[in-house]
Amino acid sequence: MPFVIYAVPWFNEVSVRYIEAILSLPDVRLAVIALDPEEKLPAHLRGHLAGHWRLDDMLDSGKLAHAAGSLAQHFGPIHRIFSHQEQFQVPLAQVREWLGITGMGVEEAHNFRDKARMKQVFREAGIPCARGQVVTEETGAWEFADEVGYPLVLKPVAGAASQGTFRADGAETLREALAATAPGPHQPILVEEFITGEEHSFDSFTIRGETVWHSLTHYHPAPLEVIRTPWIQWSVVLPREVDHPRYDDIREAAARALKVLGMETGISHLEWFRRRDGSIAISEVAARPPGAQITTLMSVANDFDAIRAWVRLMVYEEFDTPPRRYAAGAAYLRGQGQGRIKAVHGLEQAQQELGPLVVAAKLPQVGQHTSTSYEGDGYVIVRHPDTEVVRQALLRLVSLIQVELG
Secondary structure (H helix, E strand, O other), X not given: OOEEEEEEOOOOHHHHHHHHHHHOOOOOEEEEEEOOOHHHOOHHHHOOOOEEEEOOOOOOHHHHHHHHHHHHHHHOOEEEEEOOOHHHHHHHHHHHHHHOOOOOOHHHHHHHHOHHHXXXXXXXXXXXXXXXXXXXXXXXXXXXXXXXXXOXXXXXXXXXXXXOOEEEOOHHHHHHHHHHHOOEOOEOEEEEEOOOEEEEEEEEEEEOOEXXXXXXXXXXXXXXXXXXXXXXOEEEEEOOOOOOHHHHHHHHHHHHHHHHHOOOOEEEEEEEEEEOOXXXXXXXXXXXXXXXXXXXXXXXXXXXXXXXXXXXXXXXXXXXXXXXXXXXXXXXXXXXOOOEEEEEEOHHHHHHHHHHHEEEEEOOOOXXXXXXXXXXXXXXXXXXXXXXXXXXXXXXXXXXXEEEXX
């Protein structure tokens, strides 16, 4: 019976879902390393854990290794240690190398985590990506702006989910972005050309270096625009036609990107652009499950549990390819104004028009604090065999439902 360790910071709704998925696998003993005490875990799960180890710093690879080694003394050799959190990929890779555990190594983890290093790997392999430069002082950013022009994107070298990302459309906004990011020797930032066009994701499962299944999404509008405009309600469409020839170029580029970065077994979330001239450019790749309800969209479009499929892949290196039955999409609901949620308008009309298409929803509740996440205060997920029906339903949802703050 394999002994598996899962690392999570907090026992929130997302982390609990992943823990439940691992516990659902046959013949697995699971221990969890977390910042939270075991009492924070829902009662129905506590009795099923083999062990729990609480840390005060999840990014300290030495402390992680000590925790993992101590758990191994009690429960035997560690079969796998992993996490859905992008920030833990390098520390966990170091633990694997120190303790001789199968999984992604340190060099490969750095390839995925360090976005500047990633772009260098891409450029050397001839994979299309945005031009970029790592800077440790403001002068470097101004020189890059003179060379490339505007608009530009500034982001942390080890960023995740568009956190700490800024767009500069000219000298004034570049000055503001540099003040916010404060580049320095101990805090380098990546400055990139801003690619105009449609933004998408390419999400895939890989076993022993071979991509065995993939999915695609279209963002409306792009995530950076969503971050810059806190009130905008946005959507993600997962089309049914993932094998259409119009995606041949990104399938080929994504497969090469994963190979040169060193993906062996796991799930990846790759963000890419379709420029106005039809060419593509890869933005970045994360060696983790996608956020923003994309795992849910993958699940409902294919009638399978994408989270359980991923943990089974990580533990057993097994994956059963599900057929694509539907298109799916998510509309993200965000408040307009300031303060707590005062009212949610349009729900009755939305239910009347689109209720049969809805397969999941988390609706904003009156009185709750508005979310600081780009995912917003709630969401509605729809599916249908016809991609255009899904697309039109999402447009209607974000126009009908309005979240009033006050």
